[in-house]
Amino acid sequence: MQLKSARRRSVLAAVVAGAIAATSAAGPALAADATGSIAGVVRDTRGAVVPDASIAVYLDPSSDAVQELQADSRGRFTIRGLQAGAYKVRVGLSGWSEWAPGRVGNPGQAKTYPVRANRATNASSVVTAAGFIAGRFHGPDGSPAAHSAVNVTNVNTANQHGTVTGPDGRFRLRVQPNQTFIVSYQAGALGQYVPHTFDPARATSFFVRSGHTVRVTDRAAAPAGIAGRLTDAAGAPARGVHVSFINVDTINESETNTAADGTYDFSGLLEPGRYKVRFSTPDGSQYAHQKPDYDSADIITVASGETAVVDDQLLWIPA
Secondary structure: OHHHHHHHHHHHHHHHHHHHHHHHHHHHHHHHOOOEEEEEEEEEOOOOEOOOOEEEEEOOOOOOOOEEEEOOOOOEEEEEEEOOEEEEEEEEOOOOEEEOOOOOOOHHHOOOEEEOOOOEEEOOEEEOOOEEEEEEEEOOOOOEOOOOEEEEEEOOOOOEEEEEOOOOOEEEEEEOOOEEEEEEEEEOOEEEEOOOEOOHHHOOOEEEOOOOEEEEEEEOOOOEEEEEEEEOOOOOEOOOOEEEEEEOOOOOEEEEEOOOOOEEEOOOOEOOEEEEEEEEEOOEEEEOOOEOOOOOOOOEEEOOOOEEEOOEEOOOOOO
């Protein structure tokens, strides 16, 4: 009995010792799996917090981000679960970005933040204060352009971003500071540029300084249109005929089809300008008025708010 008890104690001791050894061996591995974090607050050069900034951390800026998240409404962020290493932090700011600790555009010049296990690294940043474009848009009749898309384009980088007007036609948009922009907005079926032009080459350029707001107000130009009635060679209504409106200056093309009575109506759907009108069926095509090709076609000029009437008769009877 004493011998068996002694053996049991020996076996138990061995099991306990093995468990302790296994735990000790696992200890360094568990420690190696521990992660750290990067946290901070984003403010601008005027001292204001920057809400909702996009935060991304990189081991190598030329590769994909290790993690990305959005700062909260107070500009605070914490990125957890980072393996030990050296990271760079990019702060995204409504159409442009800077590298922590701010006012750095080249990732090669950005600060490197060391991350250690079970430690939080501070990457608070002070970024260049944004500029703003704000104002109010009206439709052709003077009423507020409510819930209309607004888009700004950086003329140097071609970067675009936008917003939507409120019920009163007002908008406010954060933009990259010390840059030049053109502004476009939707007014009815067509978009146009400030000031009330459909041609981006005629748009006003707005330079926006850091911390400043540029005011933009515009009343949209009324679009134009073309309407008419088409008959076949026998004088009957030509239904289902494809009608194309070709802007001779931009080569932009819009399309519709004739109704059962041969009529078509593209009122308020064209930019003011000069057009040629083409009628097409499976049997052939012609241009207004009864012209065989584009070069000989009549030019139809339509002004803002005007609908030109273009009636024509086909030189054949569609099958």
